[in-house]
Amino acid sequence: xxxxxxxxxxxxxxxxxxxxxxxxxxxxxxxxxPEPAIPDSVTISPDYPGGSSKGAYDFSxxxxxxxxxxxxIEGTLGVxxxxxxxxxxxxxxxxxxxxxxxxxxxxxxxxxxxYYALGMTSTF
Amino acid sequence: MRKLRILLGATILLLGAGSAVLAxxxxxxxxxxTASVGAHYGDFSDNPQKAGEFISIEDLGQTNVHMLLDLLxxxxxxxxxxxxxxxxxxxxxxxxxxHTSSLVSANFSYQSFVHNLGHDTLxxxxxxxxxxxGAGGFTPGGKQIYHTDNDPLGxxxxxxQDFTGDVSIDLPFLADGQVYGAYHDQRRTGYKQTMTxxxxxxxxxxxxxxxxxxxxxxxxSGLDGTLGLFTFxxxxxxxxxxxxxxxxxxxWKNASHPVNGGAxxxxxxxxxxxxxxxxxxxxxxxxxTNHFGALKAEVGQNxxxxxxxxxxxQHNDMTGQQNTFDSWAAAWSFRPGxxxxxxxxxxxxxxxxxxxxxxxxNFRAQDTATGNLxxxxxxxxxxxxxxxxxxxxxxxxxGKTNLIKVNWRHDETDRDAxxxxxxxxxxxxxxxxxxxxxxxxxxKTTTDRIRALYxxxxxxxxxxxxxxxxxxxxxxxxxxxxxxxxxxxxxxxIHANGRxxxxxxxxxxxxxNQATQSHRGSARGTFRLSDKxxxxxxVTYAKEKNDELNIYQFERDVLIPGFNIWTAPTPKxxxxxxxxxxxxxxxxxxxxxxxxG
Numbered sequence: 001x002x003x004x005x006x007x008x009x010x011x012x013x014x015x016x017x018x019x020x021x022x023x024x025x026x027x028x029x030x031x032x033x034p035e036p037a038i039p040d041s042v043t044i045s046p047d048y049p050g051g052s053s054k055g056a057y058d059f060s061x062x063x064x065x066x067x068x069x070x071x072x073i074e075g076t077l078g079v080x081x082x083x084x085x086x087x088x089x090x091x092x093x094x095x096x097x098x099x100x101x102x103x104x105x106x107x108x109x110x111x112x113x114x115y116y117a118l119g120m121t122s123t124f
Numbered sequence: 125m126r127k128l129r130i131l132l133g134a135t136i137l138l139l140g141a142g143s144a145v146l147a148x149x150x151x152x153x154x155x156x157x158t159a160s161v162g163a164h165y166g167d168f169s170d171n172p173q174k175a176g177e178f179i180s181i182e183d184l185g186q187t188n189v190h191m192l193l194d195l196l197x198x199x200x201x202x203x204x205x206x207x208x209x210x211x212x213x214x215x216x217x218x219x220x221x222x223h224t225s226s227l228v229s230a231n232f233s234y235q236s237f238v239h240n241l242g243h244d245t246l247x248x249x250x251x252x253x254x255x256x257x258g259a260g261g262f263t264p265g266g267k268q269i270y271h272t273d274n275d276p277l278g279x280x281x282x283x284x285q286d287f288t289g290d291v292s293i294d295l296p297f298l299a300d301g302q303v304y305g306a307y308h309d310q311r312r313t314g315y316k317q318t319m320t321x322x323x324x325x326x327x328x329x330x331x332x333x334x335x336x337x338x339x340x341x342x343x344x345s346g347l348d349g350t351l352g353l354f355t356f357x358x359x360x361x362x363x364x365x366x367x368x369x370x371x372x373x374x375x376w377k378n379a380s381h382p383v384n385g386g387a388x389x390x391x392x393x394x395x396x397x398x399x400x401x402x403x404x405x406x407x408x409x410x411x412x413t414n415h416f417g418a419l420k421a422e423v424g425q426n427x428x429x430x431x432x433x434x435x436x437x438q439h440n441d442m443t444g445q446q447n448t449f450d451s452w453a454a455a456w457s458f459r460p461g462x463x464x465x466x467x468x469x470x471x472x473x474x475x476x477x478x479x480x481x482x483x484x485x486n487f488r489a490q491d492t493a494t495g496n497l498x499x500x501x502x503x504x505x506x507x508x509x510x511x512x513x514x515x516x517x518x519x520x521x522x523g524k525t526n527l528i529k530v531n532w533r534h535d536e537t538d539r540d541a542x543x544x545x546x547x548x549x550x551x552x553x554x555x556x557x558x559x560x561x562x563x564x565x566x567x568k569t570t571t572d573r574i575r576a577l578y579x580x581x582x583x584x585x586x587x588x589x590x591x592x593x594x595x596x597x598x599x600x601x602x603x604x605x606x607x608x609x610x611x612x613x614x615x616x617x618i619h620a621n622g623r624x625x626x627x628x629x630x631x632x633x634x635x636x637n638q639a640t641q642s643h644r645g646s647a648r649g650t651f652r653l654s655d656k657x658x659x660x661x662x663v664t665y666a667k668e669k670n671d672e673l674n675i676y677q678f679e680r681d682v683l684i685p686g687f688n689i690w691t692a693p694t695p696k697x698x699x700x701x702x703x704x705x706x707x708x709x710x711x712x713x714x715x716x717x718x719x720x721g
Contacts, residue, residue: 001701001702001703001704002700002702003699003700003701003702004698004699004700004701005697005698005699006697006698007696007698008696008697009696014696031714065248070174072174090160090162096175096176096179097175098171098174098175100174104248105242105244105245105248106174106242106245107243107245108170108171109171109173109174109175109242110170110171111169111170111171111172111173111174111175112168112169112170112172112175113166113167113168113172113175113176113179114166114167114168115164115165115166115167116164116165117163117165117190118162118163118164119160119162119163119190120160120161120162121159121160122158122160123156123157123158124156124157124158124159
């Protein structure tokens with residue numbers, strides 16, 4: 001989703017606002033994994049878990065590891081002031097934000113970056 | 125202080141450029157442009173890696189100069205344009221174009237930017253089985269997984285640098301004639317995270333920092349022209365990929381039991397290597413050369429015939445492997461009237477890739493010294509194939525504002541890699557195990573696609589289009605025998621020899637994300653709602669499935685609606701707003717191997 005607004009307020013003053021918003025979500029459904037069927041006649045490793053059940057693996061929560069959810073917003077608010085016919089001053093604030101709702105593999109990626117800018121533009 | 129000097133220098137340069145413009149105007153030439161110069165300060169909170177995925181993190185907390193220059197100039201015979209920007213030492217670029225007297229054109233471009241990469245913390249790789257102790261509690265078992273991050277503070281990123289330059293010279297003695305040459309240089313430097321795994325597969329996973337320094341150089345040169353009814357072109361292209369960084373090294377330890385630690389024979393009898401340092405994650409230098417020639421002829425007023433040939437050879441400088449690509453294409457375009465248009469195309473290509481023989485030490489299943497099982501195999505490249513494709517396209521203009529198009533495409537693809545089999549052994553006679561291979565899978569994929577398109581113009585009020593595509597594919601590309609293991613062959617258990625509790629068996633499950641049947645439809649329109657407002661809306665829906673797989677049915681549903689709206693309530697106030705929704709739902713089959721031995 002994005003929104004851009006540009007307005008020339010007066011002959012000298014103008015402002016603009018740009019923003020882009022992205023919300024992403026992904027997940028797996030849960031799944032059922034039956035215990036392996038091992039006949040009693042088969043000799044199994046002494047390390048094999050589970051005693052008589054011959055299987056103690058639990059996959060009931062594995063789908064939770066796949067959940068990903070990000071909210072990302074980028075926006076810039078800028079103002080411009082015309083100082084001469086072909087020259088203007090400008091200033092802007094840019095904000096980039098990520099909210100990591102379900103941190104997982106890469107740790108918590110939530111954070112923000114700001115840029116504050118000032119300058120002059122000339123056309124000729 | 126240094127940045128202040130740059131800022132002042134740029135401002136002075138700007139004033140100087142303005143003076144130069146006035147001087148040039150007097151001489152009859154022209155120069156138009158825009159120049160900006162300023163400074164910016166970057167700040168951050170928490171983790172800036174993802175929020176600032178394409179910014180230079182090291183510049184945060186500092187003030188930097190930025191500049192932008194856009195120039196267009198020339199005279200009656202020549203034209204040039206320059207765009208250049210500087211944001212920081214890692215983010216900058218320029219474009220330069222020059223066109224002189226319609227004879228020579230030259231364009232040069234350079235871009236540099238940063239892409240920050242993720243750092244896998246590996247913390248999810250930490251588990252150990254719990255065995256019932258018979259008294260209602262648990263004791264630690266032998267199966268476990270753990271991790272080590274050898275570079276816990278590492279920051280990973282790529283610095284991309286891309287340079288292109290091309291020069292073309294018109295040939296006045298040849299209609300539409302030109303010769304050209306071009307060079308493209310792509311450089312990727314930085315650091316990335318690579319993983320190593322130790323023996324017993326994924327028991328111990330380590331994260332490491334790897335230096336990245338890769339360069340891809342591409343040269344192109346060619347000739348275009350028209351002689352009578354014939355238009356021709358030829359191009360030669362050569363591409364080199366160079367890995368300029370040294371391969372990282374990893375120490376593989378002695379394989380030993382994760383719990384009792386002393387029973388090395390239990391693993392080492394079946395290992396190819398241990399207790400050694402070897403390179404990993406190596407990228408091979410390679411060279412690719414390509415020849416392309418095409419010829420087009422206009423026959424009468426309503427027929428156009430065209431054909432082309434491509435030959436490409438790629439060589440892997442590390443392994444000596446190579447592959448070749450041969451392609452022929454022919455097309456006929458026929459326009460019997462103002463309302464009808466028919467296009468027919470035929471295309472065929474063949475990729476021949478060298479096989480690779482995987483030579484393994486014999487597997488020792490019966491004791492620690494004697495290898496008696498051979499698992500060598502000949503790897504056939506998945507790229508190797510023969511493809512035949514025919515396509516028929518019919519367009520009919522229903523009226524002044526609407527038309528309909530129907531397209532049919534038939535594909536046949538033959539891939540040797542899909543016939544590769546799995547190997548296991550029958551141990552009923554332990555001294556003479558019998559090798560058993562699985563049944564080869566069919567190697568030919570046949571695909572038919574039908575597409576219909578309707579397009580309507582609404583005058584000044586906009587336009588819309590509707591299209592629908594049905595694709596039917598038989599035995600699409602898949603990884604045959606990729607997952608899920610059969611039971612052991614024969615009646616003899618190999619488990620009782622005290623060393624081996626698991627043995628490779630045949631896999632039988634086929635897996636793919638390619639559909640056998642696909643329905644895909646989309647609608648897109650642009651509408652002028654008023655003098656001050658316009659709307660662009662679109663929706664794509666796809667329903668796909670593969671019911672040829674032997675252990676599950678693959679399904680995929682795709683829904684992508686969206687719209688963009690533009691409105692200007694007053695001459696000095698403008699809004700643009702857009703929204704897109706993407707939904708992908710799919711499934712896959714899992715057969716996790718349960719480690720035991």
